[in-house]
Amino acid sequence: MAFQKTLPRDWVIGNTRLLQTANGDRSQSRTARGTNVEVTRATTSDLQRTSRDVQDVLSRRIDEVNRRKQDLQHCNQELFLEISYLEEHKDKTTKALQSTELPLEISTQCQQWRDGRIGKDLVDDDVDAELAKEQQLLRSIRQALQQSVRDCEGQLRLLRAAKYKIDADIQDKETAEGIDMSCASLNTTHRDITRNNTWTPDDHEGMEPHEWDAFTLENIAQATRERESSVLLRSTIDTLLQKHADEQLTQANAVDDAFNRRIAEISSAKHAFETSLSETRTELEELGQSLAGMDRAISDNDAPLKLAETRLERRRARPNVELVRDPVHHELVAEVQQILAANEQLKGTKAAAEKAHRALVVAQNELEEDIRVKTNSLNIDNQCMRRRQHYKYRPT
Numbered sequence: 001m002a003f004q005k006t007l008p009r010d011w012v013i014g015n016t017r018l019l020q021t022a023n024g025d026r027s028q029s030r031t032a033r034g035t036n037v038e039v040t041r042a043t044t045s046d047l048q049r050t051s052r053d054v055q056d057v058l059s060r061r062i063d064e065v066n067r068r069k070q071d072l073q074h075c076n077q078e079l080f081l082e083i084s085y086l087e088e089h090k091d092k093t094t095k096a097l098q099s100t101e102l103p104l105e106i107s108t109q110c111q112q113w114r115d116g117r118i119g120k121d122l123v124d125d126d127v128d129a130e131l132a133k134e135q136q137l138l139r140s141i142r143q144a145l146q147q148s149v150r151d152c153e154g155q156l157r158l159l160r161a162a163k164y165k166i167d168a169d170i171q172d173k174e175t176a177e178g179i180d181m182s183c184a185s186l187n188t189t190h191r192d193i194t195r196n197n198t199w200t201p202d203d204h205e206g207m208e209p210h211e212w213d214a215f216t217l218e219n220i221a222q223a224t225r226e227r228e229s230s231v232l233l234r235s236t237i238d239t240l241l242q243k244h245a246d247e248q249l250t251q252a253n254a255v256d257d258a259f260n261r262r263i264a265e266i267s268s269a270k271h272a273f274e275t276s277l278s279e280t281r282t283e284l285e286e287l288g289q290s291l292a293g294m295d296r297a298i299s300d301n302d303a304p305l306k307l308a309e310t311r312l313e314r315r316r317a318r319p320n321v322e323l324v325r326d327p328v329h330h331e332l333v334a335e336v337q338q339i340l341a342a343n344e345q346l347k348g349t350k351a352a353a354e355k356a357h358r359a360l361v362v363a364q365n366e367l368e369e370d371i372r373v374k375t376n377s378l379n380i381d382n383q384c385m386r387r388r389q390h391y392k393y394r395p396t
Contacts, residue, residue, distance in 0.1 A: 069173040090152035097145040104138040110384040162223040270374035277367040
């Protein structure tokens with residue numbers, strides 16, 4: 001195949017055009033090189049500044065997370081202590097509740113024992129009234145303490161729930177802090193860096209900083225509210241425990257005082273009855289001796305009466321005019337009448353004495369029965385007082 005030859009003019013024009021093109025390309029290249037240097041210098045400076053800004057922002061964020069973590073840890077420590085304090089108060093309240101079981105049992109038992117009094121001593125007295133007050137007070141105290149235990153249990157649940165949130169928040173912040181510290185430690189030469197294009201500029205995952213801070217502040221605020229409620233509950237429980245202890249002690253003393261007064265009254269009455277019984281027995285013995293003396297006096301008059309009546313009867317045998325109502329006859333009749341009158345008087349006196357004797361026997365029996373009743377009452381009340389010494393009035 002033969003090539004077509006060009007003209008010299010075309011050859012020159014072609015060479016000239018090629019040179020011009022080459023010169024233009026070199027000029028553009030020099031311009032591009034200059035631009036590249038400027039852009040490279042500018043972008044490098046911008047990227048370095050951005051990298052420093054990122055490092056500063058990471059440092060500030062790490063500090064911010066650390067400060068909030070410290071706030072949470074301080075709050076968490078306060079919650080831990082408050083939970084311990086409230087558990088102690090719950091245990092104290094439970095022990096106080098348990099300590100009322102024996103006093104209530106003893107008070108009820110004393111009332112039941114006192115139902116064993118007999119006769120006229122089965123009195124609705126001050127002791128019964130004070131025992132009833134004591135039992136009512138103890139039941140009221142038990143109800144209040146049971147409610148306090150339930151309040152402690154409820155508040156402990158709220159405290160633990162708040163602590164659970166604080167613990168979770170602390171753990172999340174420790175994780176976030178660790179991640180950000182890891183990011184801060186990276187540089188362009190680190191072997192763990194790699195391209196990751198899973199993120200997008202319009203990624204809205206997560207929350208805004210003010211929402212993040214508000215979340216933690218609300219957790220702290222809620223924990224603070226629950227802790228303050230717990231402190232108030234503990235103060236209320238302390239006041240109630242002291243109030244209940246004082247009321248229980250006061251009422252226990254009132255019951256004991258009523259018992260002591262009643263025991264003194266019964267002892268005094270029993271002593272008076274025993275004295276009266278002793279005097280009655282002495283009087284019965286003396287009256288018995290007196291009755292025996294009257295029987296002997298009546299018996300002693302029997303012989304003189306028989307003698308006088310025998311004389312009168314024999315003198316009626318005097319014959320005819322000798323049957324005279326002489327002084328002897330008059331004296332014998334007077335003697336018989338005197339003896340009969342004396343016997344009637346003695347018998348009347350004896351009847352009155354026998355009536356008095358029977359009354360004394362009845363009085364003796366009544367005194368003995370009343371002493372038995374009083375002895376039974378004293379035994380019961382003393383038994384109650386001994387039983388009441390088996391518990392302390394003031395809970396510890």
